[in-house]
Amino acid sequence: MVLGSSKEPRWVMGRWKGCPFLAASALVIAVALLSVGFRPAEGTHIGLRNSPSSTAWGIPIGLWEPFDYASIPAGTPILLDLSGGGFTSVRISLDQGPAQLLPAPYRVDTSDWGEGTRHLRVEVFQGTNVVGVNTFVFFIDPTATWPPDTMSVDVILIGFDVGPSDVAPSLLQSFLAPTLLTSDPTSQHTFSLKFNFRVSAADAAYSQAFQDAMRAEATFRADVQGRLNLTALIDQRDTGTKRDIFDPLLGWEIPARAAEQYVERNPPVAPWGTPGYTYYVMNLSGLDNPANGTDHWFVRPSPDPDTGVDEDWWRLEWDNALNTPMGYPMNAFGGPDHKVFLDPTAYQWYIDWAYVWWQGGNGSAPYGRPYEEIPPAERGAYLADQINDLNAGLAAELPMAPPQSPTIEVRTFVLSGSTNRTMEELRWAYNGSKLGDYLQEFLPFKTIVMNTTFASVDDYPALKVTIDRNTTYRSGWGYIDGANVWTYLIGNRSLYAVDRPGVFQILTMNVLYDNRSMVFNGREFTGIGGGGVTAIFMTTGRLYYGNGTRAKGLTTIVSHETGHSLGFGHQFGPDYRADFIDGNMGYFRNELTYGTFYEDALYRVYLRAKVFEVLRALESKWPIDLRPEFTGFYGHYRDLRFTEAYSDLQLIERSLSDTIPPTAQAGGDRSASRGEAVSLDASASLDNYRIVNYSWDFGDGTSVVTASPYAQKAWTSEGVFTVTLTVTDVAGNRDSAQFLVTVGPGPEILPWIAIGVVVAAVAIVALLWIRRKRWTPRP
Numbered sequence: 001m002v003l004g005s006s007k008e009p010r011w012v013m014g015r016w017k018g019c020p021f022l023a024a025s026a027l028v029i030a031v032a033l034l035s036v037g038f039r040p041a042e043g044t045h046i047g048l049r050n051s052p053s054s055t056a057w058g059i060p061i062g063l064w065e066p067f068d069y070a071s072i073p074a075g076t077p078i079l080l081d082l083s084g085g086g087f088t089s090v091r092i093s094l095d096q097g098p099a100q101l102l103p104a105p106y107r108v109d110t111s112d113w114g115e116g117t118r119h120l121r122v123e124v125f126q127g128t129n130v131v132g133v134n135t136f137v138f139f140i141d142p143t144a145t146w147p148p149d150t151m152s153v154d155v156i157l158i159g160f161d162v163g164p165s166d167v168a169p170s171l172l173q174s175f176l177a178p179t180l181l182t183s184d185p186t187s188q189h190t191f192s193l194k195f196n197f198r199v200s201a202a203d204a205a206y207s208q209a210f211q212d213a214m215r216a217e218a219t220f221r222a223d224v225q226g227r228l229n230l231t232a233l234i235d236q237r238d239t240g241t242k243r244d245i246f247d248p249l250l251g252w253e254i255p256a257r258a259a260e261q262y263v264e265r266n267p268p269v270a271p272w273g274t275p276g277y278t279y280y281v282m283n284l285s286g287l288d289n290p291a292n293g294t295d296h297w298f299v300r301p302s303p304d305p306d307t308g309v310d311e312d313w314w315r316l317e318w319d320n321a322l323n324t325p326m327g328y329p330m331n332a333f334g335g336p337d338h339k340v341f342l343d344p345t346a347y348q349w350y351i352d353w354a355y356v357w358w359q360g361g362n363g364s365a366p367y368g369r370p371y372e373e374i375p376p377a378e379r380g381a382y383l384a385d386q387i388n389d390l391n392a393g394l395a396a397e398l399p400m401a402p403p404q405s406p407t408i409e410v411r412t413f414v415l416s417g418s419t420n421r422t423m424e425e426l427r428w429a430y431n432g433s434k435l436g437d438y439l440q441e442f443l444p445f446k447t448i449v450m451n452t453t454f455a456s457v458d459d460y461p462a463l464k465v466t467i468d469r470n471t472t473y474r475s476g477w478g479y480i481d482g483a484n485v486w487t488y489l490i491g492n493r494s495l496y497a498v499d500r501p502g503v504f505q506i507l508t509m510n511v512l513y514d515n516r517s518m519v520f521n522g523r524e525f526t527g528i529g530g531g532g533v534t535a536i537f538m539t540t541g542r543l544y545y546g547n548g549t550r551a552k553g554l555t556t557i558v559s560h561e562t563g564h565s566l567g568f569g570h571q572f573g574p575d576y577r578a579d580f581i582d583g584n585m586g587y588f589r590n591e592l593t594y595g596t597f598y599e600d601a602l603y604r605v606y607l608r609a610k611v612f613e614v615l616r617a618l619e620s621k622w623p624i625d626l627r628p629e630f631t632g633f634y635g636h637y638r639d640l641r642f643t644e645a646y647s648d649l650q651l652i653e654r655s656l657s658d659t660i661p662p663t664a665q666a667g668g669d670r671s672a673s674r675g676e677a678v679s680l681d682a683s684a685s686l687d688n689y690r691i692v693n694y695s696w697d698f699g700d701g702t703s704v705v706t707a708s709p710y711a712q713k714a715w716t717s718e719g720v721f722t723v724t725l726t727v728t729d730v731a732g733n734r735d736s737a738q739f740l741v742t743v744g745p746g747p748e749i750l751p752w753i754a755i756g757v758v759v760a761a762v763a764i765v766a767l768l769w770i771r772r773k774r775w776t777p778r779p
Helices: 002-016 019-036 169-175 204-217 230-239 256-265 349-357 376-394 423-429 432-442 461-469 482-491 555-565 596-618 627-638 642-656 749-775
Strands: 045-049 069-073 078-083 089-094 116-126 129-141 149-158 179-184 189-201 219-228 246-255 276-282 295-299 332-334 339-342 407-416 447-456 471-474 477-481 503-513 516-520 523-525 527-530 533-539 670-673 677-681 691-697 703-706 710-714 719-729 734-744
Touching (some): 149 169, 149 204, 169 189, 169 376, 204 256, 219 349, 230 349, 276 376, 407 423, 407 432, 423 447, 461 471, 482 527, 482 533, 503 555, 516 533, 527 555
Parallel strands (some): 149 189, 276 339, 407 503, 477 516, 503 533, 670 734
Antiparallel strands (some): 219 246, 516 523, 677 710, 691 703, 691 719, 719 734
C-alpha cells in the first residue's frame, strides 16, 4: 500500500501537471466564443453620386449604381455616396499610390489625373478598422464632354515599292490626320472624332498578280469622251458658250467590281480584325504608256432610277449631245461594306476641272499631278492628302442636320412650264415612291412620308410671277436667279407646305422649262437646297437624248437636294478627290443613294442627339444601372451597325418613360435559427423591360440594395421579422412584397460546447484537488 500510495499521485500529476493551465485556456476561449457569437460585420456601402448635371459625365455607361466604370472629361468632380453604417474616416488612393485622407463632403478632384484609365480605391474606416472597400475605374478624356469617337481605318497599299523610291507605310502613317475636332449641332456639345490608322502593304508577288488580273478584266478604249480640254473649259466658263469640253480618251477601262472581287477572294494582307473602314490604295501605272498617251481608269455602272439607262451624259447643265458618250473615268470608287479603292496613278481629269470651274484657275491644278510625277520625297504627303480627302466624308460635320423629329416628309411639286410637252408626258421623270423606299430603308427609325403634286406652273401664279421676274434672257435663253427664287420659297413655304408638330418637312419645288436654266453665283446649276427648302430647274431637253428617247429623270436630283436638307454637304473633299466615291452627294455620280460614308455620318449625328435626349431623361431619375443597355448600344456602334445602335437607344428611351410597375415576388413565410444564413430569392419578379435593383428591408433595422435578385441574411436575435422586398424598374416604377421570418433559438451548438468545456475544466481541477488531499503521505 505504501508503494502504491507513493507512486500513483506522482504518475497522475506527471501526466496532468499542465491541466490547470489547459483548463484555464479553455475557459478563456469559451468566454471569447460566447462574446463573439455569429454577428455579421456591419459594412459601409460605397457608391458614387453623379454631378449636378449628368451631361457633364459624357455617355452614362456605368454612370448609374452600381457604379464601377465611367468615361468622364478631365476635371469632372467625383462625389462619393457613403451609407449603410457609421464611419469615422475615408481614405483614397489612385492607381495603387499612397492613401490620403478625404474630408467631407467626400469630393474627389480629378483635375490633375491626366488622360487615360485610372483606378480609384476607396477605403472607409471605423476607428482603425476597415468597414468598406471599393475600386472604381475611370477613363479620363481630356478633349471634351463627349468620349472619343474612334474609327479604325485600315490602309492597304497594293503595287507600291514601299521603299526610298516610293513610300513606306510608316512614312505614310505619319502624314495621316489622326484627330478631327468637330461640334454636334443638335446638342451644342463638342466631341472628338479620332482615326486609328493601320498602314500595311501587299508584297511584290501579290501586287503583280493584282495588276495582271486588272489588265485581264479591262477593255482597251479609244471611243469615249473623257480627256478634259482645258482650253474649251476655260472659254465656257468665261463666255458662257456651251462647249464640247472633252476629247477622246485612250487607254484601259477597268470595271470597278473587278478590283472589289479580287481583294475579296484574295486578301492582300491578314485582316486587322477591328471593325472599321478599309482603304485599298492601288498603283496600276504598269498599265500606262506615256509614249502614246495610253492611260487607265475605272468605271462603275450608274443606271438612272427613272429610265434604267446607264449614265453616259455630261452631269452639268449643257446639251447632252455635246459630250456623248461621256465615259466618266474614275480613279476612286467604293463605299459599300465600308471599303474604298483609290488609285492615284489613274487618270484624274476632275481635279483640273474643279480647279478651273470652281476655283477660277487657268490651267492644271497644282495638286492634280499624277503620282508618277511626284518626287519620291513628297509621295508620302501626296498619298496622305488623298486619303485625308476621303476621311472628310467620314468626319462630315453636317451642321444643318435636321432636328430629332420622328417623321420626315418630302413635299414635292413637279411643275411644267414647257410649251412642247404636257405634264402627263413628263410625269415619268420623278418617282417619289422609289425615293421614299430608299429613305425609309436608310432611316428605319424615322417615318418617311412622300407627298407629290404634278401640275402646271400656271396653277401657282405667285410662284410663276416670282420666277418670271427673276429670269434674264440672253440670245433667247432664260437664266433664272436661283438664289432669289429659293429665298422666296423659304419666306413663303406655308403656301406650299403646312408645318405639323413632330414632322420635319422638306419642300422641293421642281420646275421644267424648254429654254430656261438656273444660275447661282455666276454658274449654271440644276438645283439649290438646304434648310428644308429646295428649288430645282430642269431643261426638258436634258431629260431626253437627241432622238427623243428618255435619258435621265429628276429623282436623283431630288435625292441630292433632299440630302442637303438632311445636312449633307458635297462630298468633294478639300481638293476634290473624293467625288466618285459611291453616293450622289458628289457632282458626278447619278445615284439614288447617299453612299456609306455619308449615311454613316448622319447616323452618328442622330445617335449623338439621341444619347443626349436619354441623358436629359435621366436627369430626373433616381440612379439606375443602365450598363446592360448601353453595353449593347456601344457594341453595335463600334461595329458600325448604326441602325441597331439607334434601336438600342430607343429601347432605353421607352423604358425610361414606362409607367407600368414591375411585380415583386419574394416567396412565402419561412423559419430560421438565430445566426443561420437565410437565402433570399426574388428572381420570380417580373417587369415589361428590366428590373434594375432589389431592395431588401430585413425588419431588424438593416437593409441592402442589390442589382442581383439574390441575397443572404442572418438574424442575430430571436423574434418574428417582416421582410419587405422592393423592386425598381428602369423608369423608377416600384412594387413591394412582404413575408415573415420567424427566428428561433436553434441548436446554438457553439455556446453549449463552450459551456461544456468550462464544466469539464472545473471538474478536472476539483478532481485533482480531491485526489491530492486523499493520497498525500502523512508524516
